[in-house]
Structures are given as C-alpha cells and as structure tokens.
Amino acid sequence: MKVTTTQLDIEQPEQLLAWLQESGLIEPDEQPAMQPLSGGVSNRTVLVQRPSGQAWVLKQALEKLRVAVDWFSNPERVHREAMGLRWLTQLAPPGAIPALVHEDHAAHLLVMDAVPQPHANWKTMLLAGQLDSNHVSQFARLLGAVHRRAFERRSEVAPAFADDSFFESLRLEPYYSFTAGQLPPAADFLHRLIADTRRQRLTLVHGDFSPKNILVYQNRLILLDHEVIHWGDPAFDVGFSLTHLLSKAHHLPARRADFAAAAGQYWQEYAATLGDVPWADALEPRAARHTLACLLARVAGRSPLEYFSAELRARQQQIVTGLMQAPPQTISTLIQQFIERL
Known part of the structure; x- marks a missing residue:
C-alpha cells in the first residue's frame, strides 16, 4: 500500500x-x-x-x-x-x-x-493529589534553565525562533483575545497585556509549559509538546504554568495549602535558577499579570480546564476579574490574594 x-x-x-x-x-x-x-x-x-x-x-x-x-x-x-x-x-x-x-x-x-515505561503524566498525578516538592523543584529549574541559557545564546537562538505566529494563533488569540471578547470587564486588562507581550522579545518561550506536557520517569521530569515555542516574553511561561498549580489548589480544597505552597516554591526556585539576567527584576509584575490572564482564560477561553465544574469556573472568573482591577505586583501577593478568595 x-x-x-x-x-x-x-x-x-x-x-x-x-x-x-x-x-x-x-x-x-x-x-x-x-x-x-x-x-x-x-x-x-x-x-x-x-x-x-x-x-x-x-x-x-x-x-x-x-x-x-x-x-x-x-x-x-x-x-x-x-x-x-x-x-x-x-x-x-x-x-x-x-x-x-x-x-x-x-x-x-x-x-x-518515546519516554520508556513505566512513566506517569504529571497532571494526572497532581489531580490525584500526588504533589512532590522534588517534582515542583525540577519543574522550576527546567524552565529557569531554558530561559537563562537561551538568553546567553541569544545570537543563535533568537533568529531561529523569531516567528511567533503559532504563539499568536494557539495562545494569544484563543486564551487572551477570545476571553476579552467574552468578558468585557477583563477586556482592557487583556488587550494591554497582549500589546505588552508582543513588545517583550527577551528569551526562548516554551508557550505550553504545563503539567500535562510533563512525564515523570524514574522520578525525573521530561518535557513534551513544543509547537508554540518562540522568542518572546518569559513571563508568559511563568503565568501559564503557575495557573495549573493555583487551579488545582482551587479544585482540590483538601490540598489547597499544599498547592499554594508549591506555587510559591515554584516561583522562588525559578527566579533563583534564572539568576542575574538583565531583565529578571522587571519580570515578576508581568508574570503576575500573565497568571491572572491565564487563570481567567482557562475558565472562559477556547480551552477551559476540563476538570472544573461550572460552579468552579464561575467562581474563578469572579475572583480573577476582581483581582485584575488592582493587579498584584508580586507572585507571593497574587498567591495569597487568590487563595484567600476561594
């Protein structure tokens, strides 16, 4: 044939x-x-x-x-x-x-x-309440290493990933633009964030850095799915990934404190791995805004979290649109304010 x-x-x-x-x-x-x-x-x-x-x-x-x-x-x-x-x-x-x-x-x-068997999907593990601080640490250090090393080799890496059209069609449009059209109270925040994201050309951005794209093999994290990778704003990766830890804190009330602590650990270890790149100090406020935007997009955008009930979606939408009125400037403040309102 x-x-x-x-x-x-x-x-x-x-x-x-x-x-x-x-x-x-x-x-x-x-x-x-x-x-x-x-x-x-x-x-x-x-x-x-x-x-x-x-x-x-x-x-x-x-x-x-x-x-x-x-x-x-x-x-x-x-x-x-x-x-x-x-x-x-x-x-x-x-x-x-x-x-x-x-x-x-x-x-x-x-x-x-292929990743050898036996392996497990990290998202599946997290939804079952299997939260391991070593995995959170690896997740943070993996992203921090990619962001830092790509910046160090920017003369080679930036030209190879200058085209961000897939990021536009698979992230900015379905997550931010679509959500802005659905929720007028969030539209100004999201449109300003889109414009700012397009201006930030700092390092290699994975664009899909999520527990669903992580396999755990022999207690080691392996990253998959790189089709929206581009040269852009690393704050998107931070917000996109933090969203999953915070959404699981919302979804699993018995483990809420653990997932909130994991989110804080993740940010601290990422920042430590990133080190003294020249744009590190300005990253955190943008990362906080991207976290809010992704928390909202995952309940009101084209790709809502499948494990959320309608009630949880409505609650997260209400909380996040409220926080967007005076966005936290640090990740620790964002985590605290989000968790307090659940």
Missing part, C-alpha cells in the same frame, strides 16, 4: 506502516506495534514499538483542532516543534527532552524517542 504524504493519516495503521517502510525507518518486513495516544487536541499522536524494543512517538499536526469551537492552526507548527526539540536538548537539563528521530515536511509529522 503506497500512501502519498499529503494524504497520510498516521492513526490508520495500514497507512502508517507503509509510511514507516517507505521512509526507511523500519525494515520492509517489519511489523511494529502501533497504538494511538489520546489527550491532545492539536495532533494525531501514535506510539510505535519495534520488535527490537525501540519505541517512538509520532506526531502529525492537525489543521482543525479537536475542540468544541472552531479553532484552526497551520500544521507547519510541527516543524517548529522539531526545531524546539533540537534546541531544547542543548538548553534544558540532561534527560529532560526526548531526542528527535525524523521529520517529514510534506506529511507535517515528526518522530521522536
């Missing part, structure tokens, strides 16, 4: 097998195990396990995302992710990034090493 790369659907086993053979990635008579993976809205994702024991994950970008509202994005973004894999292996702590194996521009897909 011969499949043209423009028609390839890697979730169809016969098509995927033919592509693997034609690409020379496996032997002509080889029969690997192929298992579609769930959870993502923007890609087809399949685990391929070879008889030799070698295992890969294949990602093929979708033009129309799998969400309830119409949401489109150029499938070329998977090649931005491939570039991200190449660079992040140099910038992140050792072992934190899977290796890139192959890239197919016509089919908009990449092949990378």
Whole structure:
C-alpha cells in the first residue's frame, strides 16, 4: 500500500506502516506495534514499538483542532516543534527532552524517542493529589534553565525562533483575545497585556509549559509538546504554568495549602535558577499579570480546564476579574490574594 504524504493519516495503521517502510525507518518486513495516544487536541499522536524494543512517538499536526469551537492552526507548527526539540536538548537539563528521530515536511509529522515505561503524566498525578516538592523543584529549574541559557545564546537562538505566529494563533488569540471578547470587564486588562507581550522579545518561550506536557520517569521530569515555542516574553511561561498549580489548589480544597505552597516554591526556585539576567527584576509584575490572564482564560477561553465544574469556573472568573482591577505586583501577593478568595 503506497500512501502519498499529503494524504497520510498516521492513526490508520495500514497507512502508517507503509509510511514507516517507505521512509526507511523500519525494515520492509517489519511489523511494529502501533497504538494511538489520546489527550491532545492539536495532533494525531501514535506510539510505535519495534520488535527490537525501540519505541517512538509520532506526531502529525492537525489543521482543525479537536475542540468544541472552531479553532484552526497551520500544521507547519510541527516543524517548529522539531526545531524546539533540537534546541531544547542543548538548553534544558540532561534527560529532560526526548531526542528527535525524523521529520517529514510534506506529511507535517515528526518522530521522536518515546519516554520508556513505566512513566506517569504529571497532571494526572497532581489531580490525584500526588504533589512532590522534588517534582515542583525540577519543574522550576527546567524552565529557569531554558530561559537563562537561551538568553546567553541569544545570537543563535533568537533568529531561529523569531516567528511567533503559532504563539499568536494557539495562545494569544484563543486564551487572551477570545476571553476579552467574552468578558468585557477583563477586556482592557487583556488587550494591554497582549500589546505588552508582543513588545517583550527577551528569551526562548516554551508557550505550553504545563503539567500535562510533563512525564515523570524514574522520578525525573521530561518535557513534551513544543509547537508554540518562540522568542518572546518569559513571563508568559511563568503565568501559564503557575495557573495549573493555583487551579488545582482551587479544585482540590483538601490540598489547597499544599498547592499554594508549591506555587510559591515554584516561583522562588525559578527566579533563583534564572539568576542575574538583565531583565529578571522587571519580570515578576508581568508574570503576575500573565497568571491572572491565564487563570481567567482557562475558565472562559477556547480551552477551559476540563476538570472544573461550572460552579468552579464561575467562581474563578469572579475572583480573577476582581483581582485584575488592582493587579498584584508580586507572585507571593497574587498567591495569597487568590487563595484567600476561594
């Protein structure tokens, strides 16, 4: 069976097998195990396990995302992710990034090493109340290392990631612009934040730094999903990631104090890892604003948190729009004010 790369659907086993053979990635008579993976809205994702024991994950970008509202994005973004894999292996702590194996521009897909079993998704662990301060520390140091080292190598990294169109279509529009259109009381805050974000070109920004994109293997955190990586404002990554710890504090009242403490630990260890880069001192107030914006976007934007009830969404929306009237200037103040209002 011969499949043209423009028609390839890697979730169809016969098509995927033919592509693997034609690409020379496996032997002509080889029969690997192929298992579609769930959870993502923007890609087809399949685990391929070879008889030799070698295992890969294949990602093929979708033009129309799998969400309830119409949401489109150029499938070329998977090649931005491939570039991200190449660079992040140099910038992140050792072992934190899977290796890139192959890239197919016509089919908009990449092949990378699979994280060995047994592993667990960090988001799943957190929702089960499995909060480990060592994991929080690794999460903070991973982001801080990428931000600092990319800045140190900015003459090489900045030109490679100057295009922020995927960040615009997958983050600023669905998270901030869409939410502003839904909630007039927050519109001015969000529009000003969008304009400020576009002005800040400081370091490599992951854009999807979230527990759902972290696998825990042998007590080590491994980061996935780099398709919105770009040269921009690191405050977005901080706010985007803090949102998940604070939202879980909201969702799990029995562990509220623990998640609030984890959020504070995360910021402190990130800032310590970042060190004395020239823009570090001005980062915190922007990070606080991005945290507010993301807390709101995850209950009122195009991609709401699926584990929140309607009641929790309404409560978080009320709290955050209130805090936006006089935004906290520090992360510790933001955490305190958010938790007090729950």
